Amino acid sequence: MLEVNDLHVYYGNIHALKGLSLHVAEGEIVSLIGANGAGKTTLLTAIMNQVPRAQGSVSFLGRPTAGMTTPMIVRSGMTMVPEGRRIFPRCSVLDNLLLGAYARKDKKSVRRDLEDIFTSYPRLAERRRQIAGTLSGGEQQMLSISRALMSRPRLMLLDEPSMGLSPIIVEQVFATIKTINEGGTTVLLVEQNANQALRVSHRGYVMETGEVVLEDSSANLMQNAQVKEAYLGS
Amino acid sequence: MEFIQQVINGLAQGGIYSLIAIGWTTVYGVVGVMNWTHGEVYMLGAFCGFFLFTRLHLPFLAGLLISMVAGSLIAMAIDQFGYKPLRKIGMPRMAGFITALGLSTLLRYSSTALFTPDPQAYPANLLSYKLLTLFHINGKAITVSSLHLMIFLGTLVIMAALELFIRKTLTGKAMLAASQDMSTLELMGANPEKLIKITFAISGALGAAAGVFVGTIYAINTMMGSLAGLKGWSVAILGGVGNMTGSMLGGLLLGIAESLTAGFVSTGYKDAIGFIIMILVLLVKPTGLKGYSAEEKV
Numbered sequence: 001m002l003e004v005n006d007l008h009v010y011y012g013n014i015h016a017l018k019g020l021s022l023h024v025a026e027g028e029i030v031s032l033i034g035a036n037g038a039g040k041t042t043l044l045t046a047i048m049n050q051v052p053r054a055q056g057s058v059s060f061l062g063r064p065t066a067g068m069t070t071p072m073i074v075r076s077g078m079t080m081v082p083e084g085r086r087i088f089p090r091c092s093v094l095d096n097l098l099l100g101a102y103a104r105k106d107k108k109s110v111r112r113d114l115e116d117i118f119t120s121y122p123r124l125a126e127r128r129r130q131i132a133g134t135l136s137g138g139e140q141q142m143l144s145i146s147r148a149l150m151s152r153p154r155l156m157l158l159d160e161p162s163m164g165l166s167p168i169i170v171e172q173v174f175a176t177i178k179t180i181n182e183g184g185t186t187v188l189l190v191e192q193n194a195n196q197a198l199r200v201s202h203r204g205y206v207m208e209t210g211e212v213v214l215e216d217s218s219a220n221l222m223q224n225a226q227v228k229e230a231y232l233g234s
Numbered sequence: 235m236e237f238i239q240q241v242i243n244g245l246a247q248g249g250i251y252s253l254i255a256i257g258w259t260t261v262y263g264v265v266g267v268m269n270w271t272h273g274e275v276y277m278l279g280a281f282c283g284f285f286l287f288t289r290l291h292l293p294f295l296a297g298l299l300i301s302m303v304a305g306s307l308i309a310m311a312i313d314q315f316g317y318k319p320l321r322k323i324g325m326p327r328m329a330g331f332i333t334a335l336g337l338s339t340l341l342r343y344s345s346t347a348l349f350t351p352d353p354q355a356y357p358a359n360l361l362s363y364k365l366l367t368l369f370h371i372n373g374k375a376i377t378v379s380s381l382h383l384m385i386f387l388g389t390l391v392i393m394a395a396l397e398l399f400i401r402k403t404l405t406g407k408a409m410l411a412a413s414q415d416m417s418t419l420e421l422m423g424a425n426p427e428k429l430i431k432i433t434f435a436i437s438g439a440l441g442a443a444a445g446v447f448v449g450t451i452y453a454i455n456t457m458m459g460s461l462a463g464l465k466g467w468s469v470a471i472l473g474g475v476g477n478m479t480g481s482m483l484g485g486l487l488l489g490i491a492e493s494l495t496a497g498f499v500s501t502g503y504k505d506a507i508g509f510i511i512m513i514l515v516l517l518v519k520p521t522g523l524k525g526y527s528a529e530e531k532v
Contacts, residue, residue: 050417074423086418088411095407102408103423151423 001026001155001186002047002078007056009039009046016042018210019056024155029177029187031197031218033231034207040190041083043207044157048080049073060155075103077154081161085144089133093124096132096143100150110150117146120179138169145176155186162193174200194231198222206231235374240497241490242368246382246451248489249389253444254466255473255481256396257437263413263476264433266325270334271312272441273463274341279305279442280454281345284354294360298388298446305442306435312337313434318427338463346456353453361450385447392443393482396436400478409433413476461505468512474522483523487511 002024009017016039024030034040045051047058049070058065060078068076088096097117101110118125121142127135132143141161148156158177162170174196181187181200191197198204198218206214206227214221221227254276261269282304286297316337320329364380400406411419412429420426448454448462469488473480488508495507515523 048421050420069425070420071423071425074421080421082418082421086415088414088418090414091407091411095411098404099407099411099419099422099424101422102404102419147422 001061002188003057003059004043004047005057005059007043007046007058008054009042009051010054011042011051016210017046020207020210020212021056022205022212022215024186024188026154026186027181027184028203029181029189029201031189031191031194031201031204032207033191033194033197033204033227035230036192037209038207039210040207041159042210044080044159044188044190047157048078071103074151074153077152078157079148079151079153079155080157081144081148081159083159083163085137085140087132087135087140087143087147089131091132092128093130093132093135093143094128096147097124097150100147101152103151113150113152117149121146138165138172141165141169141173142176145173145180149180149185153185155188156180157188157190159190160192161189162191162196170196194227195233198232235371235376236497237494238371239376240493242376242378243382243497244490244493245486246385246389246447246489247492248486249386249393250444250447250485251465251469251488252393252482252485253389253440253447254462255469255485256393256478257440257444258466259470259473259475259478259481260409260413260433261437262470264409264416265313265317265430267317267330268334268467269312269317269437270331270338270463271309271316271341272437272466273459273461274338274345275305275309275312275438275441275459276445276448276462276466277345277454277456277459278308278341278445279438280445280449280458281349281354281456282442283446283449284356284454287356287360291357294450298443301442301446302439305438305440305445307438309434309438309441310431313430318430321430338459342456342459349456351456353455355453356449381450385450388443388447392440396440397478399436405429405432465505465508468508471522472512472515474524477522477524480522480524 004020004022007017007020020043032040042051046053049065049068060076065073088099097114104110123139124143124146132140135143145161161173165173170193177187177189178200189197189201198221201218204216204218204221205212214224214227222232258269258272261267279301282301283297286292286300316333317330320333361381361384365377366380366383367375367377369376400410408419408424408429409432416426465488469484470481473484488511491507491511492504496504
């Protein structure tokens, strides 16, 4: 579904991605783990064409995305839940969700998806008229993920969805990701919380300073001595 | 009594300031550029109205609407040729500002060459002028001219329409969201360039409407955009940059303050009072009356 090949990205003189390659197949949850500064966020923003790619290719659903703008990529069925949630703090919860469906024309099914989200996350339904900036961190993360769902993506990229959340909420967020995947959405999950990420995902990549250094099934990665030592804290 | 009379006198001018300020603040919010050409769009709107009323003898409403459309087109053209090329190279902040100043000067002086620097007046019979008695206080009549009343109501109708557009339509909501976080809005599939064009169109229409309203009260000239633009910006700051409601309130407040100053102090200080208020408000509340906590746009 998603193919990244030999991707290079520079920030000025910093070589942030050094020929990174990975792939995500339909129906998978793939996690990408790595320390702060490994280039995980850079990779996602480069896939969404929000930062210029210096070299290499990205293709989605078999079509190269070079030359597509971010909105075009979103319209083709891929979306991203950005790092730090990035909800629109001065818009209502409802408006945040409606904006998630901005590119969709089918008003009726947008309504239906909205109702589905409110049924699945009653907290958001209760607070639909509330200004989104007043939600708790966990609620904001749920809103951010739900907003991304409103574009009906076939592939969802998530950037550090567990960041800054309490352990109980983190559990909920990962459970939600699993549910979303079971509903037919493919997921590429970027996380520092390697333990949780590997537990929900099928396969995983380990990233260090702009490169993939390990790639395996999540079950194997969790048993890998190197990964245990560096990322699982055991 | 005199006080209430002056407050009422200031409302029409205040509504006009509100329109100018909203035009400033929407563009700053969505595009992040201090659009100094806004005063020029206001001036060109006033002149557009002038030609429509004196040459084509159009009725007021038709002239107002056509001038608003012209204002939209001018503002969109300014963006297309002035700011869009800068956005393509990442819009260096200072470059945007200098471009804005340059364009403003260019428009002001080419208009002067084209229309002459002489003041021009709208036809006297364009809108009816009758003194209406609103109510009596202690036997003294509080009055308002039908002209000022119509202008004030006109500005309110335009502001209400805009508010409705922003709150009720998806495009309006997207504009509001764009002023908070454009790059995230892109992740919803929204095309920033399209939203920016719509924003300039709205800003231009509001600026031109303000120009036409002013033309019905005062003589117009090609330099009028300079002070009005500056006042519009200070109202936007006074209200809290990026906040429409703040700009509405700020504009009315400035109109009333100017009217009170003219009535009780001296007309000479009228133009200074706005800037004095702005400086005082910023000292006490740096984010403006209805401002959001400082978030630097990147």
